[in-house]
Amino acid sequence: MATDTETDEAGVDSEAETAAAETEASGGHSKAKLLKVGGLLLLVIVLQIGISYWLLAPSGPPEEIPDEIAPESTNVTSEVPIDNFSVTNNIAEPGATIHVTFNLVALVEQGSAADFESMVKEQSKARVKQAVIEVVRKSSLSDLNDPQLGTMKRMMKEAINKVLKKSYVVEIVISEYRTLTQ
Structure with a gap:
């Protein structure tokens, strides 16, 4: 009797092997994608902190207040x-x-x-x-x-x-x- 699927090795289903290979490839691909997105998000956060510090930090030495405007x-x-x-x-x-x-x-x-x-x-x-x-x-x-x-x-x-x-x-x-x- 002939079977629908032919295998090279005994006891190995070729469809299961193909599905496992696709899962590993997509899992590896999604992990790389997740790392890229996380890295990009981290970069954006660091840039926001840097820009906020630059905008809010005092620039230069404090100026002297004239006597008329002094507290x-x-x-x-x-x-x-x-x-x-x-x-x-x-x-x-x-x-x-x-x-x-x-x-x-x-x-x-x-x-x-x-x-x-x-x-x-x-x-x-x-x-x-x-x-x-x-x-x-x-x-x-x-x-x-x-x-x-x-x-x-x-x-x-x-x-x-x-x-x-x-x-x-x-x-x-x-x-x-x-x-x-x-």
Whole structure:
């Protein structure tokens, strides 16, 4: 009887041998392909890290900052008391009135402290008080409840410097701050 498949060796199926050879060839080919893709991916990652470092790294030695632009903390400042305030705010919480009381002190450069004090206490006293009161009355509930009072301090500093037409105030200090809601 004749068989459909002829083999050179006894007990070896030629189809199984051919399938095994194809699997080895494709497995070897897929491993090489996987290594190439992994290498390319690694190269892209290294390039991204290098470019990010190049773009974000400081270039050259740090430049010296001129005295006019130097941080305010390096300047010697003096505390100049402005006044005690008691202001109501009807806008912050609808249907309620918030009473705000505080002491206001301005930090100014030591050389201009006397000039600032005469401006605030004599020449522009009413306008400075009005500017501070406007800031408190326009403040939102979150501004009034902010533990650092950052927004109110910034707005008061800007308002006072605008009234005096010169940047005297370096920083605002608010002490004995209390709010009462009715």
